[in-house]
Amino acid sequence: DTGVSQDPRHKITKRGQNVTFRCDPISEHNRLYWYRQTLGQGPEFLTYFQNEAQLEKSRLLSDRFSAERPKGSFSTLEIQRTEQGDSAMYLCASSLARQRARTEAFFGQGTRLTVV
Amino acid sequence: AQKVTQAQTEISVVEKEDVTLDCVYETRDTTYYLFWYKQPPSGELVFLIRRNSFDEQNEISGRYSWNFQKSTSSFNFTITASQVVDSAVYFCALTGGYNKLIFGAGTRLAVHP
Numbered sequence: 001d002t003g004v005s006q007d008p009r010h011k012i013t014k015r016g017q018n019v020t021f022r023c024d025p026i027s028e029h030n031r032l033y034w035y036r037q038t039l040g041q042g043p044e045f046l047t048y049f050q051n052e053a054q055l056e057k058s059r060l061l062s063d064r065f066s067a068e069r070p071k072g073s074f075s076t077l078e079i080q081r082t083e084q085g086d087s088a089m090y091l092c093a094s095s096l097a098r099q100r101a102r103t104e105a106f107f108g109q110g111t112r113l114t115v116v
Numbered sequence: 117a118q119k120v121t122q123a124q125t126e127i128s129v130v131e132k133e134d135v136t137l138d139c140v141y142e143t144r145d146t147t148y149y150l151f152w153y154k155q156p157p158s159g160e161l162v163f164l165i166r167r168n169s170f171d172e173q174n175e176i177s178g179r180y181s182w183n184f185q186k187s188t189s190s191f192n193f194t195i196t197a198s199q200v201v202d203s204a205v206y207f208c209a210l211t212g213g214y215n216k217l218i219f220g221a222g223t224r225l226a227v228h229p
Contacts, residue, residue, distance in 0.1 A: 031215070033216060033217075035217075040221070040222075041221055041222070042120075042122075042207050042209075042219030042220050042221050042222050043161070043207075043217070043219050044219070045212070045216045045217065045218070048216055056216070089159065091161065093161075093217075095215070097215065104151065104163050104166050105163070105215075105217060106163065107153075107160055107161035107162075107163075108160065109158065109159050109160040110159050110160070112159075
């Protein structure tokens with residue numbers, strides 16, 4: 001499968017625990033995005049990487065959230081001291097943006113986080 | 117500020133009916149892209165179409181067609197002869213800075229046999 005891959009698909013955690021999600025983008029895609037989607041809403045932008053550089057973070061991304069993309073390949077999103085309000089679907093997307101090649105964003109199937 | 121409004125929260129139709137999903141957007145950018153994505157129950161967002169702000173031609177792809185009207189800031193999506201497999205949540209989106217997507221709240225389409 002050469003699409004965007006996210007792991008795990010589902011995560012249930014107790015309030016106060018830390019969780020980490022992984023996203024493997026489509027190979028050769030240089031842009032990677034994280035979004036959060038709550039029930040009945042559209043996805044909301046969290047953060048964006050161009051290769052390994054994190055170029056933008058939304059105000060939604062509190063200090064408890066951190067994202068990395070070492071070596072410009074896979075990315076991780078960590079949430080520390082989870083709260084019930086963090087319960088949502090976390091979506092990863094990747095795209096290609098170069099001078100002569102550009103694609104739309106392709107999304108993974110998401111990681112559904114439930115904080116109990 | 118950039119914003120996408122999908123005023124229809126839920127639409128229910130019977131198979132073979134035509135259905136139009138509305139999308140209205142706000143942006144101050146002169147160059148931007150508009151998108152439609154489909155989200156079936158599995159959760160993955162499936163890309164349907166991208167349209168850039170300079171191209172106001174309508175597009176048809178099989179049973180799907182899109183009507184982009186810059187004058188009214190609308191990008192509506194029509195499914196002709198709907199099928200049960202079209203049941204999903206449909207999102208309209210607009211590009212913001214760094215090409216991040218700004219999504220509407222989505223329209224849930226239920227197609228009944």
